[in-house]
Amino acid sequence: xTTQPRWKVLLAEDDSDDAFFFFDFLHNRPDVDLLPSVxxxxxxxxxxNSALQSGALPDVIVLDQNMPKLSGKETLQSIRANQRxxxxxxAIYSTYVGPQLTEECLLLGASLVETKPVTKEGYNxxxxxxxxxxx
Amino acid sequence: MSEPKTYEQLLAENEWLTxxxxxxxxxxxxxxxxQIDALVVQGKExxxxxxxxxxxxxxxxxxxxxxxxxxxxxxxxVIVYANSTxxxxxxxxxxxxxxxxxxxxxxxxxxxxxxxxxxxxxxxENKIEIxxxxxxxxxxxxxxxxxxxxxxxxxxxxxxxxLTTQKESQQLLEENNRQLARINEALEVSNHDxxxxxxxxxxxxxxxxxxxxxxxxxxxxxHADELPPDSMRYLGKVIDSSQRMKRTIVDxxxxxxxxxxxxxxxxxxxxxxLADVLTDFELLISEKNARIQVDPLPTMEVIGGQIRQVFxxxxxxxxxxxRPGEPPDIYIRCTPCPSDKLDTEPDDHHCCISVxxxxxxxxxxxxxxxxxxxxxxxxxxxxxxxxxxxxxxKRIVDRHNGxxxxxxxxxxxxxxxxxxxxxxxxxxLLHDYSTEMESSVG
Numbered sequence: 001x002t003t004q005p006r007w008k009v010l011l012a013e014d015d016s017d018d019a020f021f022f023f024d025f026l027h028n029r030p031d032v033d034l035l036p037s038v039x040x041x042x043x044x045x046x047x048x049n050s051a052l053q054s055g056a057l058p059d060v061i062v063l064d065q066n067m068p069k070l071s072g073k074e075t076l077q078s079i080r081a082n083q084r085x086x087x088x089x090x091a092i093y094s095t096y097v098g099p100q101l102t103e104e105c106l107l108l109g110a111s112l113v114e115t116k117p118v119t120k121e122g123y124n125x126x127x128x129x130x131x132x133x134x135x
Numbered sequence: 136m137s138e139p140k141t142y143e144q145l146l147a148e149n150e151w152l153t154x155x156x157x158x159x160x161x162x163x164x165x166x167x168x169x170q171i172d173a174l175v176v177q178g179k180e181x182x183x184x185x186x187x188x189x190x191x192x193x194x195x196x197x198x199x200x201x202x203x204x205x206x207x208x209x210x211x212x213v214i215v216y217a218n219s220t221x222x223x224x225x226x227x228x229x230x231x232x233x234x235x236x237x238x239x240x241x242x243x244x245x246x247x248x249x250x251x252x253x254x255x256x257x258x259x260e261n262k263i264e265i266x267x268x269x270x271x272x273x274x275x276x277x278x279x280x281x282x283x284x285x286x287x288x289x290x291x292x293x294x295x296x297x298l299t300t301q302k303e304s305q306q307l308l309e310e311n312n313r314q315l316a317r318i319n320e321a322l323e324v325s326n327h328d329x330x331x332x333x334x335x336x337x338x339x340x341x342x343x344x345x346x347x348x349x350x351x352x353x354x355x356x357x358h359a360d361e362l363p364p365d366s367m368r369y370l371g372k373v374i375d376s377s378q379r380m381k382r383t384i385v386d387x388x389x390x391x392x393x394x395x396x397x398x399x400x401x402x403x404x405x406x407x408x409l410a411d412v413l414t415d416f417e418l419l420i421s422e423k424n425a426r427i428q429v430d431p432l433p434t435m436e437v438i439g440g441q442i443r444q445v446f447x448x449x450x451x452x453x454x455x456x457x458r459p460g461e462p463p464d465i466y467i468r469c470t471p472c473p474s475d476k477l478d479t480e481p482d483d484h485h486c487c488i489s490v491x492x493x494x495x496x497x498x499x500x501x502x503x504x505x506x507x508x509x510x511x512x513x514x515x516x517x518x519x520x521x522x523x524x525x526x527x528x529k530r531i532v533d534r535h536n537g538x539x540x541x542x543x544x545x546x547x548x549x550x551x552x553x554x555x556x557x558x559x560x561x562x563x564l565l566h567d568y569s570t571e572m573e574s575s576v577g
Contacts, residue, residue, distance in 0.1 A: 017346050024353075066338070095345060096337040096388070118348050118381075120356075 004031055007134055009127075010058040011037040012044045012075065014067045018116065022062070025123035031131060032060075041070025045078055048085055058088060059134055065094035065101065073105055080109040089134045093126070204267075204276075204295035207283065212237050212253060215290060224297065226270035237293075240268050249278075256280035256291050267295065275302050333391040340384055348377045386523040390508070393441070393530045400559050403439045405432035405488075409467065412446045419454055425463040432469050433486050435557045441531040446490075448524040449551050453492035456549070464493040472554050484556055485537075491550040496543040505541055535559070 009032050013019045019037050027034055035058055038044055044061065051057050061079070063072035070078065072092040079085045091112040092105050102113040111133040117123045140148070198205050204221030206214055214235050222229040225240055241249045245265035252263050261280050266273035277296040282289055351373045359367065409432060413420075420427065427450075450465065457463040472485040497505070497512050505512065506529040509522040528551075532539045535555050543549035 015342075021349055094338075095342045098337075098392075116345060118345055119352060 006031060006033040007059040007131060008033045008035055008056070009060045009062065010035045010044070010047065011062045012039070012041060012067060012072070013037055013062075013064045014039045015064070018064065021123065025120045026127055029124070029127065032127065040067045041072070041075030041078070044070075044075050048079070048082075048088075052084060057085070060089045060091065060130055062091045062093060062130070065092055065097075073101070073108065076105060076108050076110055089130060091126075091130045202297070204293075204297075206237065206293045206295065208237055208253075208291040208293065210257075210289070210291075221295060224267060224269060224274060224295065242266050242268055242273060252278065252280055253291070256293075257282045257289065264298065274299055329391065333388055337384070337388045341381065344377055344381055344384070348374060348381065351377065383523070386527065389444070390523055390527050390530065393527065393534060400436050400438055402434055403437050403442070404434045405437075405442070408439060408443055409446055412443055412450065415447065416450060416454065423454060423457065423463055425454060425457075425465065427465045427467070429467045430469045432467075432488065433557060435486070435555065436559045437535060437555070438531075441534070445528050445531050445553065448528045449490040452524065452551075453490060453494060453549075456492070456494040456496075458493070458495050458546070461493065466491045484558070485554050486557060487552055487554050489550050489552040491548060493548040496545045496547050496549050498545055499541075499543055502541045502543065506539065 009026075011019060011022050011034070013022065022037070023034060026032060038047055041063070044063070048057065063075050065072035067075075072094070076090050076092060079088065079090055089111040090109070091114065092101075092110050093114045093116050094101070095116050097113055097115045105113045112126075112130050114126055114129075117126050198218050201218070202220060204224050205216075205218040206221050207216035209215050214233055214237055217229060217232045219229055222232050225232065238249070248263050249265055252261050255261055263278050265276055265278050267276045275298040277298055278293055279296075280291055280293045283292045351370055355362075355367065355370050355374070362370070406429075409429060413427065413429075416425075416427075419425070446467075450467075453465045454463050466489075468489045468491070470487050470489070472482045472487045501512055506525050508526040529539050532553055532555065536559065537553060537555040539551065539553045541549060541551050
């Protein structure tokens with residue numbers, strides 16, 4: 001019997017309530033390993049650069065679109081600009097997601113663009129879809 | 136030697152001369168009024184023909200009757216000829232005008248321009264705008280000059296066009312344009328405000344609402360055992376109300392987004408589109424034991440996502456407003472549209488799609504009102520909804536250059552008929568606000 005892989009998931013979220021929901025609804029999943037979250041895009045890039053040295057890059061990054069300093073889309077752009085981060089699945093979520101944002105982010109290489117869920121089930125469904133891209 | 140003439144002879148000569156004078160006067164009058172353009176005179180070597188070079192009758196009449204002032208100046212700037220229009224422009228009798236210097240009709244402000252024109256006008260055609268001193272107030276004129284070679288030498292002919300009316304309408308036009316620009320600016324501001332509002336509604340209102348929903352659900356799920364039944368009921372109300380508000384916000388956003396032009400028209404098979412919509416209703420259809428019949432639909436040029444919404448809203452209504460205890464029976468038909476005129480072929484550029492149900496129906500006096508924003512015919516308690524669905528539907532149909540109407544009988548059912556063009560003429564007139572909106576929403 002093989003052990004189920006645990007995907008390392010990094011959340012970038014400036015809203016503490018939303019970060020709380022994310023952890024509260026997902027921490028029991030056996031297939032994810034939730035890394036301590038960061039609060040903006042600049043911290044994501046810093047995190048990735050230091051993780052590169054320790055060899056422990058996350059498998060999945062979930063970016064809130066509306067964050068100070070670097071928005072989700074801008075952070076995605078920076079991640080995709082670095083060849084060594086190509087294998088990381090990047091999901092963008094926001095309270096409201098319009099067709100234009102979706103299209104732009106998918107073009108920039110997002111794996112998923114979603115509206116923030118409203119229920120525990122919603123959060124788990126979102127995580128299922130993201131992991132579906134990784135697997 | 137000539138004999139002294141007798142009295143009789145002198146009398147006869149006098150009479151002859153009187154007749155001659157009368158004839159000459161008549162001729163002069165005829166020349167003046169343009170009735171004559173040539174004269175035949177008995178000379179020493181027989182008849183001689185004199186054509187009236189300066190008095191070509193057609194042009195003389197033309198100049199006398201035209202609306203422009205016409206003036207001829209000699210090389211000192213003295214008026215040697217003027218037509219009556221010019222005389223009435225400056226408010227003087229014609230006889231007084233002749234012999235005056237043209238300078239005295241030019242006010243100081245136009246002096247330099249006139250002097251410049253006068254010096255250059257002898258060698259080249261020229262036009263300027265000046266003011267002409269007149270009895271009431273200065274008349275704005277266009278002054279065009281041209282050198283003319285006449286028997287007496289070269290003179291300067293000038294045509295003066297009264298620009299008063301033109302200036303007035305120009306001023307009016309400019310004022311109207313300024314006003315239009317102001318209105319346009321105000322509209323842009325208000326449009327921007329609306330988009331901002333949509334952005335606020337979509338994001339800033341949804342964010343706290345989402346948290347209310349999630350925290351309330353957490354409270355309910357985690358403390359279901361500890362909470363007294365009343366508190367559980369109140370919590371349920373909090374969640375229901377929040378959900379309703381969330382739907383309303385999403386609907387308002389959808390409605391306001393319809394004025395932007397994010398999506399584009401494409402040839403779409405409505406059968407595929409409708410089948411897709413119906414899968415969304417699968418659960419509800421089996422729950423309500425509904426029967427849905429669908430005619431074959433055409434392929435037409437539409438914004439797919441929007442027409443999908445139209446079908447969704449109409450079918451949703453048909454399911455929602457069903458009669459208690461009576462399974463919904465919904466029929467989606469497609470018929471050629473009756474032509475606007477009688478006795479002609481049916482209109483083959485449009486098709487009419489109707490959605491008929493056997494639901495509660497409504498009083499047909501509300502057939503127009505049901506499409507207005509936030510208009511509800513039933514209480515929210517009995518039938519949930521934001522009151523925006525049909526307004527969205529109508530707006531979409533309008534944007535497709537179509538029309539929608541409702542027919543209904545209370546207790547029997549309703550039919551919603553949509554007339555849509557199979558092809559869109561052009562959608563270039565639709566303005567694109569999408570970039571602005573998306574960037575503000577994020």
